[in-house]
Amino acid sequence: GIQVEQSPPDLILQEGANSTLRCNFSDSVNNLQWFHQNPWGQLINLFYIPSGTKQNGRLSATTVATERYSLLYISSSQTTDSGVYFCAVEWTSYDKVIFGPGTSLSVIP
Amino acid sequence: NAGVTQTPKFQVLKTGQSMTLQCAQDMNHEYMSWYRQDPGMGLRLIHYSVGAGITDQGEVPNGYNVSRSTTEDFPLRLLSAAPSQTSVYFCASSYGLGWSAGELFFGEGSRLTVL
Numbered sequence: 708g709i710q711v712e713q714s715p716p717d718l719i720l721q722e723g724a725n726s727t728l729r730c731n732f733s734d735s736v737n738n739l740q741w742f743h744q745n746p747w748g749q750l751i752n753l754f755y756i757p758s759g760t761k762q763n764g765r766l767s768a769t770t771v772a773t774e775r776y777s778l779l780y781i782s783s784s785q786t787t788d789s790g791v792y793f794c795a796v797e798w799t800s801y802d803k804v805i806f807g808p809g810t811s812l813s814v815i816p
Numbered sequence: 817n818a819g820v821t822q823t824p825k826f827q828v829l830k831t832g833q834s835m836t837l838q839c840a841q842d843m844n845h846e847y848m849s850w851y852r853q854d855p856g857m858g859l860r861l862i863h864y865s866v867g868a869g870i871t872d873q874g875e876v877p878n879g880y881n882v883s884r885s886t887t888e889d890f891p892l893r894l895l896s897a898a899p900s901q902t903s904v905y906f907c908a909s910s911y912g913l914g915w916s917a918g919e920l921f922f923g924e925g926s927r928l929t930v931l
């Protein structure tokens with residue numbers, strides 16, 4: 708089956724710092740999403756991004772499907788950005804949406 | 817709109833008991849799915865459905881049954897609960913684009929403990 712990897716697994720940032728999270732996948736995909744799981748366990752949609760670049764405030768994402776990776780960029784991090792960031796890919800020719808293992812982010816004041 | 821609603825939010829079972837986790841969505845989404853999340857791990861797909869009457873297995877289907885008799889509802893059944901099924905369960909739905917599941921939206925989760 709398709710393999711989804713995320714790096715780094717853990718990240719600690721000082722408030723105000725920037726960071727880049729990476730998602731690699733082993734096969735062709737129909738689409739890719741980024742989620743934030745907050746400390747209360749809620750899964751919040753960040754980006755639905757099969758290809759190209761999108762921006763939403765301090766967050767942006769880029770997916771290069773032909774090279775099988777996606778990047779999530781967080782600028783001027785805030786303590787509320789803490790939590791786990793997941794990428795999820797839909798395997799081409801199937802309807803299965805598979806999650807990566809996540810990147811755990813802690814932003815300290 | 818209520819979005820994706822899961823019930824119950826918390827449940828404690830004894831080994832061997834059966835139960836059903838309910839999932840309902842009011843967005844007329846075709847695609848629905850169930851995931852489990854264990855401590856320190858990502859989400860693993862249990863079962864999914866691309867429309868009423870159609871279900872398929874995900875990554876970890878053993879021990880779970882599903883059915884999809886209506887567009888709105890997608891219940892997950894545990895026929896004989898085991899301690900290994902202690903987890904947080906998430907239901908998700910999306911419009912479904914025919915060739916793709918589309919953008920997923922999640923419920924708030926159901927925490928299940930099996931003693």
